[in-house]
Amino acid sequence: MSSPTIGVLALQGNVREHLAALTASGATAVPVRRAGELDAVDGLVLPGGESTTMSKLLDAFELLDPLRARLRAGMPAYGSCAGMILLADEILDGRPDQHQLGGLDVVVRRNAFGRQVDSFETDLSFAGLPGDPVHAVFIRAPWVEKAGGAVEVLAAVPHVDVAGDAAGRPVAVRQGPVLATSFHPELTGDRRVHGLFVDMVRAAA
Numbered sequence: 645m646s647s648p649t650i651g652v653l654a655l656q657g658n659v660r661e662h663l664a665a666l667t668a669s670g671a672t673a674v675p676v677r678r679a680g681e682l683d684a685v686d687g688l689v690l691p692g693g694e695s696t697t698m699s700k701l702l703d704a705f706e707l708l709d710p711l712r713a714r715l716r717a718g719m720p721a722y723g724s725c726a727g728m729i730l731l732a733d734e735i736l737d738g739r740p741d742q743h744q745l746g747g748l749d750v751v752v753r754r755n756a757f758g759r760q761v762d763s764f765e766t767d768l769s770f771a772g773l774p775g776d777p778v779h780a781v782f783i784r785a786p787w788v789e790k791a792g793g794a795v796e797v798l799a800a801v802p803h804v805d806v807a808g809d810a811a812g813r814p815v816a817v818r819q820g821p822v823l824a825t826s827f828h829p830e831l832t833g834d835r836r837v838h839g840l841f842v843d844m845v846r847a848a849a
């Protein structure tokens with residue numbers, strides 16, 4: 645499959661940026677708002693935005709069960725920031741009524757970098773991505789507080805002074821066909837994380 649069809653969950657958040665990054669990485673990128681559109685994709689990106697809002701919209705658009713079913717059936721998925729929160733099996737500091745899609749055996753802490761600190765940026769080494777470190781932009785981001793045995797940690801916050809409590813926290817993980825990052829590669833013009841996900845979708849097809 646040279647050009648897999650990859651959806652971007654288009655209920656809220658950074659949809660356009662992911663569509664552009666996927667297209668630049670060789671995928672046919674389409675927005676997904678309905679169950680019928682979900683049926684037609686080989687993989688799905690869950691963008692950053694606000695996980696509590698997306699959770700409500702998943703209900704309103706009747707996407708919660710179809711999406712859970714596709715994830716259980718092994719559809720490749722990539723969640724960035726709020727998307728990581730949605731994919732996590734468990735969250736800390738979430739709203740009690742917010743839904744988890746599940747499929748990623750991690751506990752994430754929502755807004756872990758602090759509510760005041762809107763943005764934190766650092767360079768990360770990212771396992772499996774050749775070349776320079778990845779410049780990571782965090783926006784009211786979660787981090788991974790606990791990861792199950794089947795979860796591979798691909799990147800963690802480096803032990804630099806500005807990192808504070810975030811130092812050493814995993815911020816990019818993979819479990820089989822599911823990839824998640826706390827940060828937003830769609831905002832930096834570095835296509836390597838999207839390239840990795842497109843390769844994962846090709847490999848799963």
Ligand code: GLN
Binds near residue numbers: 755
């Ligand atoms: N804090 C947001 C949430 O809880 C995530 C922020 C983001 O996606 N940039 O969903």
